[in-house]
Amino acid sequence: MEIFNYMKEYDYEQLLFCQDEQSGLKAIIAIHDTTLGPALGGTRMWTYASEEDAIVDALRLAKGMTYKNAAAGLNLGGGKTVIIGDPKQDKNEEMFRAFGRFIQGLNGRYITAEDVGTTVYDMDTIHEETDYVTGISPAFGSSGNPSPVTAYGVYRGMKAAAMEAFGSDNLEGKVVAVQGVGNVAYNLCKHLHDEGAQLIVTDINKEAVNRAVEEFGAKAVDTEDIYSVDCDIYAPCALGATINDDTIPQLKAKVIAGAANNQLKETTHGDRIHEMGIVYTPDYVINSGGVINVADELYGYNRERAMKRVEAIYDNVSRVFEIARRDNIPTYKAADRMAEERIEKMRKTKSTFLQNGHNILSRR
Numbered sequence: 120m121e122i123f124n125y126m127k128e129y130d131y132e133q134l135l136f137c138q139d140e141q142s143g144l145k146a147i148i149a150i151h152d153t154t155l156g157p158a159l160g161g162t163r164m165w166t167y168a169s170e171e172d173a174i175v176d177a178l179r180l181a182k183g184m185t186y187k188n189a190a191a192g193l194n195l196g197g198g199k200t201v202i203i204g205d206p207k208q209d210k211n212e213e214m215f216r217a218f219g220r221f222i223q224g225l226n227g228r229y230i231t232a233e234d235v236g237t238t239v240y241d242m243d244t245i246h247e248e249t250d251y252v253t254g255i256s257p258a259f260g261s262s263g264n265p266s267p268v269t270a271y272g273v274y275r276g277m278k279a280a281a282m283e284a285f286g287s288d289n290l291e292g293k294v295v296a297v298q299g300v301g302n303v304a305y306n307l308c309k310h311l312h313d314e315g316a317q318l319i320v321t322d323i324n325k326e327a328v329n330r331a332v333e334e335f336g337a338k339a340v341d342t343e344d345i346y347s348v349d350c351d352i353y354a355p356c357a358l359g360a361t362i363n364d365d366t367i368p369q370l371k372a373k374v375i376a377g378a379a380n381n382q383l384k385e386t387t388h389g390d391r392i393h394e395m396g397i398v399y400t401p402d403y404v405i406n407s408g409g410v411i412n413v414a415d416e417l418y419g420y421n422r423e424r425a426m427k428r429v430e431a432i433y434d435n436v437s438r439v440f441e442i443a444r445r446d447n448i449p450t451y452k453a454a455d456r457m458a459e460e461r462i463e464k465m466r467k468t469k470s471t472f473l474q475n476g477h478n479i480l481s482r483r
């Protein structure tokens with residue numbers, strides 16, 4: 120992989136490799152763009168098939184955070200970390216302490232939080248070494264686990280998508296196929312079940328599936344069957360790139376609305392589902408609840424204020440549909456346009472020289 124060419128093509132600022140032999144830490148921090156402010160994005164711990172896969176994942180996720188934070192109206196740039204390893208076996212205290220020291224060394228250019236494979240407890244351990252971490256325990260006056268808030272945002276965004284596709288945002292009786300019932304999707308299923316939606320679920324973790332079956336009366340299917348089930352809404356809530364050449368021909372859903380980051384394998388897949396008349400809810404707009412919630416910590420966490428902003432994901436998603444209709448473009452392009460316009464305007468504003476610039480972190 121030609122790393123500098125890749126970084127140049129998508130305009131990345133920085134890529135850092137962090138190694139600590141004692142703890143086994145192998146972390147890659149990618150910072151995509153800090154025009155709007157310090158880069159905020161979670162830390163994913165995952166067993167990657169190769170180092171190259173891990174680098175590509177960190178880079179793609181970091182760019183997604185630039186767009187997510189911009190589209191959500193946050194004064195934050197985009198970054199993300201991946202730690203190579205199995206979160207069930209390879210974690211230890213020293214690893215997250217060592218990682219915290221690497222983050223501290225960036226002096227506020229990057230702020231972390233949870234993602235797949237990391238927990239509030241891990242963030243608390245990182246916090247022993249640095250202030251540049253969010254999603255830490257409420258005991259520290261912080262916001263805690265972002266997943267339930269992300270789930271609520273996805274639920275709000277899904278309602279906006281239902282309004283667009285079906286002319287009503289009532290999800291009662293709608294059939295929703297949920298792929299991956301982990302931290303976010305379990306909470307999403309709760310909201311959907313409470314509203315009377317019917318759930319079809321799958322997960323590689325059988326316990327997670329059984330819980331959804333028992334608690335929400337969900338129907339379980341094999342992982343490969345989730346794309347082709349008869350449903351109104353497909354909710355990808357596991358990992359990325361599940362909308363691709365193999366899966367698109369199988370889809371029966373009229374709406375795609377889920378929590379996973381980087382759902383489209385390539386942008387061309389966004390064009391294809393648009394041509395098929397599927398309402399695609401851009402991933403980084405609908406799943407911004409978690410980052411909106413943790414970002415509020417930077418102002419002194421206020422749950423009411425944070426939840427009001429998360430509630431508004433409904434309006435943000437509707438705005439994307441409006442732009443798509445107005446400009447006759449697929450929804451993923453409309454979301455990109457919305458995010459890029461904000462970044463460009465702010466780039467110009469920020470070009471005015473200031474001796475000692477005021478920034479978000481000075482409020483902490």
Ligand SMILES: NC(=O)C1=CN([C@@H]2O[C@H](COP(=O)(O)OP(=O)(O)OC[C@H]3O[C@@H](n4cnc5c(N)ncnc54)[C@H](O)[C@@H]3O)[C@@H](O)[C@H]2O)C=CC1
Pocket residue numbers: 233234235236265266267269298299300301302303304321322323324327342356357358359378379380406407409410
């Ligand atoms: N946790 C949060 O607040 C946020 C999460 N996201 C994204 O949402 C997605 C889910 O995040 P979490 O719920 O936190 O992660 P999680 O790790 O708790 O849940 C993911 C679930 O997907 C399952 N899974 C993995 N591969 C699968 C496959 N091939 N088929 C079916 N199931 C599979 C896992 O077993 C797990 O239960 C991720 O893409 C994450 O990046 C995005 C924004 C915020």
Ligand SMILES: CC(C)CC(=O)C(=O)O
Pocket residue numbers: 159160161162187232233234254265380406407409410413
């Ligand atoms: C989990 C969030 C707090 C931040 C993040 O990394 C994301 O939204 O993907």
